[in-house]
Amino acid sequence: QVQLEESGGGLVKPGGSLRLSCAASGFTFSDYYMSWIRQAPGKGLEWIAFTSSTGSTIYYADSVKGRFTISRDNAKNSLHLQMNSLRAEDTAVYYCARDPGMVAAPYYFDYWGQGTLVTVSS
């Protein structure tokens, strides 16, 4: 069955960096678009980054553009999110999600991981 497992979250100081990973299994990872979505404590969901199946098309939300970088390693069935210049408002649970879309842009998300918590605090 489809499984997505995030890792790499933790406590980081403002201005610091963190790299999240998402291990995918149960499907042909290289066939699918993927996204990162986050949820601040007690808040709603915010899509933040998308990558096409080959990584050739990438989109970011304005809130993270220039600070976060999404990447994927199809040989290792893994998705990554490099987060730099972190701010308190980046504190959230970060989810990776599979996108079954037909065009290279975020669509809806048919499978989600359970998330990894990132806390940005001094």
Added chain:
Amino acid sequence: EIVLTQSPGTLSLSPGERATLSCRASQSVSSSYLAWYQQKPGQALRLLIYGASRRATGIPDRFSGSGSGTDFTLTISRLEPEDFAVYYCQQYGSSPRVTFGPGAKVDFK
């Protein structure tokens, strides 16, 4: 950016009752590109509905979606105990600027 509003914020019902959740968009959602998700504590989010009315794989038929343009509805015909959760709508008609609603909680009366 399309802003989604969900109502009511909380719906207090009993098992067996019907739940009707509304999602309203600030502008028309093209091609009825609207999805619904269920979130329960400690569990991965679950896709329920996409394309406004298409049930995702494995979703029971007590869940149904309807609507077009700016007004969409998720209906749970008869609540089961496992349906008490938070529900989010999401539009993808203005991709890449996809957005989610603030969520609506269905809890026990």
